[in-house]
Amino acid sequence: MNIIGRLTADAKASILKDERSVVNFSIAVNDSYKNKQGEWINLTEYVDCSFWQSPKVIPVLTQGTLVELTGWATARAWTTQSGEPKARINFHTSQFKILKRGEKKVVENVTQEDNHSGSNPENDDLPF
Structure with a gap:
């Protein structure tokens, strides 16, 4: 089974009691369809995923x-202490392919002095 989606957060590795490691992450899977009235309905489903082969993928x-992602899905259902029914799907990933990398947000702290350091950007020797 294959699914395509975007990671909702950076993946995290966990070490289990038996010293096995697992990488956990969640993806958002988007879908859309037209209803009987001809309106487009957009849906987003969130799927918990696990990858057991190596934490080097983080x-x-x-x-x-x-x-x-290629793998298989399992579902589990439970009832909370307050009696509310809950359910989750977990996708056990055996292989994955990066289709498009996420863009990392880089935050720079630039002071007023840094902006006016006297250098002329037109004369800077750029490495590219």
Whole structure:
């Protein structure tokens, strides 16, 4: 089974009691359809995912990255202590393909002095 979606946050690795590691992340899967009235309905489903093969994938599984996952899904249902029914789908990922990398937001702190340091940007020797 394959699904395509965007990571909702950076992936995180966990070490289990038996010393196995698992990488957990969540993706948003978008779908749309026309209803009987001819209006477009947009849906977003969130799927919890796990990858058991190696934590080395964490640097590429970042928020916003569009991925195609291959694997299988399991569902679990439970009742909270307050009696509310809950359900989750977990996608056990065996392979993935990066379709488009997420854009990292880089925040720079620039002071007033840094902006007016006397250098002329037109004369800077750029490495590209």
